[in-house]
Each structure stands twice: as structure tokens, then as C-alpha cells.
Amino acid sequence: MFDLDRWREIFQSISKNKLRSALSGFTVAFAILLFTLLFGIGNGLQNTFKNEFAKDAMNSIYMWSNRTTKAYKGNQIGRRIQFKNDDFSYLKEKFGDKIQTISPRIQRTSEVVYKSEKDVYTIRGVYPEYYILESAEVTEGRFLNYRDINEKSKVVVIGKMVEKDLFGQLSAFGKQINIGGIIYKIIGVFSDPGGDSDERYIYTPFSTMQKLYGNNDYIDEFGITYNPDLSIDDAISFGFKMQRELKKKHNVDPNDQRAIGLNNYASDNKEVSGMMVGLGILILVIGFGTLIAGIVGISNIMVYIVKERTKELGIRKAVGATPKAIVAMIMQESIFITAISGYAGLLFGVGILKVVGPSLEKFFILNPGVSQPVVIGATVVLILAGMIAGYLPAKRAANIKPVVALSAD
Incomplete structure (x- = not known):
């Protein structure tokens, strides 16, 4: 159910903590941007191989x-x-x-x-x-x-x-x-x-x-x-x-x-297939390494965010907010920032590939691009990471007694 008051609180929190929100968003956007560029270039190299073999029958x-x-x-x-x-x-x-x-x-x-x-x-x-x-x-x-x-x-x-x-x-x-x-x-x-x-x-x-x-x-x-x-x-x-x-x-x-x-062409197919498998593995390793770096970055930032808001959370509990409501609010804010930033990183990455794509042909990279399912999947992974990263510290903070939270430095 749509809760207008909660969304107002989220936007107020974001506007009051612009630097914190910007850092969270930048971490996600940059991870998705790199992921998009890596997979786009990898697909461009694969397109080059396929184009070369398109000249004649594969067998x-x-x-x-x-x-x-x-x-x-x-x-x-x-x-x-x-x-x-x-x-x-x-x-x-x-x-x-x-x-x-x-x-x-x-x-x-x-x-x-x-x-x-x-x-x-x-x-x-x-x-x-x-x-x-x-x-x-x-x-x-x-x-x-x-x-x-x-x-x-x-x-x-x-x-x-x-x-x-x-x-x-x-x-x-x-x-x-x-x-x-x-x-x-x-x-x-x-x-x-x-x-x-x-x-x-x-x-x-x-x-x-x-x-x-x-x-x-x-x-x-x-x-x-x-x-x-x-x-x-x-x-x-x-x-x-x-x-x-x-x-x-x-x-x-x-x-x-x-x-x-x-x-x-069978010999060429064997060599190219091996190269493409190796290239695919390399791109996956680097791409998922980028995602892991993004996940670690989000986690660190969310821990800092929750710690910084300990007093605020204590006040909310003192005036009747339940632990469940506090956790839901922090997670919703985390998911919102992660989703928006991830989509922005995706758009920016696709835009870069479209602009620089023609100039990459001289480097044997033809029509670089990414399939939507791959990048959407990467964005979902980051959103889930944002949920987990927000949930664990939020859960701990929501269980702190109000008097302890209010006295926190």
C-alpha cells in the first residue's frame, strides 16, 4: 500500500543529507556504468568475430x-x-x-x-x-x-x-x-x-x-x-x-x-570459440568484481548512514515508531536510491556505447552494446544488496532502546 507520509520522510531525509545520498547513488551508478561498458565492449568483440564468419558458410x-x-x-x-x-x-x-x-x-x-x-x-x-x-x-x-x-x-x-x-x-x-x-x-x-x-x-x-x-x-x-x-x-x-x-x-x-x-573454417571456429569462452569468462569475472565492489561500497555507506541516524531513530521509537516501521523506512530509502542510481548508470553506459561505438571499429569492436536482461539483472543484484545492506544495520538500530539511542554520540 502506498504510504505518502513515508515517501515524504524519505525525500526529506535525502534532501537533508545530500552528500550522503549522492555518495550512495554514485557508488551504485558507477558500478552499473562499468558493468555496462565492460559487457558492451565484450559483445562488440564477439560481434566482430561473428561478422568475420558471416562472409562464408560456417562449415x-x-x-x-x-x-x-x-x-x-x-x-x-x-x-x-x-x-x-x-x-x-x-x-x-x-x-x-x-x-x-x-x-x-x-x-x-x-x-x-x-x-x-x-x-x-x-x-x-x-x-x-x-x-x-x-x-x-x-x-x-x-x-x-x-x-x-x-x-x-x-x-x-x-x-x-x-x-x-x-x-x-x-x-x-x-x-x-x-x-x-x-x-x-x-x-x-x-x-x-x-x-x-x-x-x-x-x-x-x-x-x-x-x-x-x-x-x-x-x-x-x-x-x-x-x-x-x-x-x-x-x-x-x-x-x-x-x-x-x-x-x-x-x-x-x-x-x-x-x-x-x-x-x-572448423579450425577457425575452434580457435574463435575458445577465445570467446575465455573472453566471456574474463568479462564475467571483471563485471562481477565490479558489482561486488559496488555491493561493498553500498554496505559501508548504509552502515554509516544508520549509525549517523541513531539519535533520529531513538526519537522515532520514543514517539511510538515500531522497529518494523523503522526498518521498512530505511530499506525503502535504500532501495529507492539504489534503483534510481542503477538506472541512471545504465542509461549513461548505454549512451556512452552509442556515442563512441562507431569509433571503436578500428579497434575491432563492432556495434558494442548490452542486452537489457543482463544489465537489469545486475541492477536487481545491486538493489538486493542495497536491501541487505540497509536491513542488517537498520535491524540492529531498531532494537536499540530509545534512551540508549538518544545518548549515542
Whole structure:
């Protein structure tokens, strides 16, 4: 039940003891402020990791060929390893049970022209499954299909930034562009969570690119997504196994780390997961350390406040106030100051993160922020601490006899 007289007494007590109330409030506000900033920065670092992995499918493996760095079986150092179409068939046949999708890739850089607009872009010859590897999303038209592959069609799917560069505000869908002197039809436009750089690629059928750029069966790279049911350790082992088999097939020294390159996102996931767990633990330790410091500060201040008000409490008891009423009044004042100060600290912390957030990107802290449940939970902890801190000394003071309280220094 709302007691107007009690609230008046609380506000009178606060106004008469401004310094005491300010110190109590500052302790709580500062603890919540630090807690908010710490968790916000921690979340910003986690967002950075997530953004990096958003560029490609999380269960991706990429393999590419290079030159050997070790002599092996009569072959000299520096021999160029060249993937071919039969390597693609070999991987599908040997590891089909663990492969979710697989696409070969050829990549070239070429000038692209539309009317008076032109620029240089990276052209990728791929299979239809490749959009899964890139986590791309077609926003207009469609992606490549197997009819395009079989017919070696001169069609392309372009990124949104290519569309913006060459077509401005116009739609590129259905129009034709000149790539290295060859006319292609645009059948789709895609967006990519990797950002602007990944939206400046142009995709064309793998078979078309093989025919037009060399008329051979060469492959630059394989993009693979493995079965998502594989554990991280199994996925890492799977990647190394494919690499070993290709080394065997191309007579490469098993210890040659350069001849056939491997980038397995499972390894990156394992490292990043460990880092994020460690970072989370560190932030929790520091954050809760901050809260404990705030709790200790509130407790000390409340002990001082109750001791300072011993005479006042004696007078209240002398004129008929019950111990229960005295305890309730002190606790209500404590909770009020703690809640208001905690909310102020929360608002101030969120405001700081919003203002300085964009400037923190250069320190690899992306979109720092905090979830409301976490900070509200921290504020509730401090409020409970304020209740306990106020209750224990108030209980002792409320049990003192009025004559003893009045004679206290």
C-alpha cells in the first residue's frame, strides 16, 4: 500500500543529507556504468568475430593448388600443382558421404563495361552450389543453375555493389554487360553478409569460364561445405584427410604445407570459440568484481548512514515508531536510491556505447552494446544488496532502546 507520509520522510531525509545520498547513488551508478561498458565492449568483440564468419558458410573448407616446396618421387621443388576436372570427380566420389556441397572455382580479373560506365571486377566461374558457400542471397532474378552449366551459357549473377557502380539506381536484371570483350546477360543480383567487398564479385557458369578463358579443364580452387552433423574435431580431421588424398594423387610430399593449401573454417571456429569462452569468462569475472565492489561500497555507506541516524531513530521509537516501521523506512530509502542510481548508470553506459561505438571499429569492436536482461539483472543484484545492506544495520538500530539511542554520540 502506498504510504505518502513515508515517501515524504524519505525525500526529506535525502534532501537533508545530500552528500550522503549522492555518495550512495554514485557508488551504485558507477558500478552499473562499468558493468555496462565492460559487457558492451565484450559483445562488440564477439560481434566482430561473428561478422568475420558471416562472409562464408560456417562449415566451409577451401582448397587451392600452388607450387611445391619439397622434392618428392623424382619431382623437383617448385613444380606447379594444377587441379583439374577429374580432381573434382575424385573428391565427390571418395568423400561424398561427408560432403554437403562442393563447387570448383576459376577466378579472373577483367574490365566490365555497361554503356559509358566501366570498372574492373573479379569474375568467378562456379557451380550453382557456390552461393551456399558465400552465404549469398539473390535479391533479384536467380542464381546459376545446371542448365547454365550444361549449355555453357554466357550469363552472370552480379553483386549489389556492381549493380550500383554500373547501373546507378536502375535495375541490372535482364541487361547485358561486356566482360573482356564478351557479352553476358545478367540473370540475377545478389547481396552478401560479407559486405561491400563481397558484393563486387561477378559469378558465371564454371563450364563457360573454362571454355572461354583457356578452353581447358583447369580448376583454381575447390569450395566445400561438410556435413553439419560432423563435430568440430571430425570436420578438422576431414579437411586434412582430403588434403592428404589430393597430395597423394598429385605426388606431393605429405609434409609439403604449401603445394595444396587448406582453409578449414572448423579450425577457425575452434580457435574463435575458445577465445570467446575465455573472453566471456574474463568479462564475467571483471563485471562481477565490479558489482561486488559496488555491493561493498553500498554496505559501508548504509552502515554509516544508520549509525549517523541513531539519535533520529531513538526519537522515532520514543514517539511510538515500531522497529518494523523503522526498518521498512530505511530499506525503502535504500532501495529507492539504489534503483534510481542503477538506472541512471545504465542509461549513461548505454549512451556512452552509442556515442563512441562507431569509433571503436578500428579497434575491432563492432556495434558494442548490452542486452537489457543482463544489465537489469545486475541492477536487481545491486538493489538486493542495497536491501541487505540497509536491513542488517537498520535491524540492529531498531532494537536499540530509545534512551540508549538518544545518548549515542
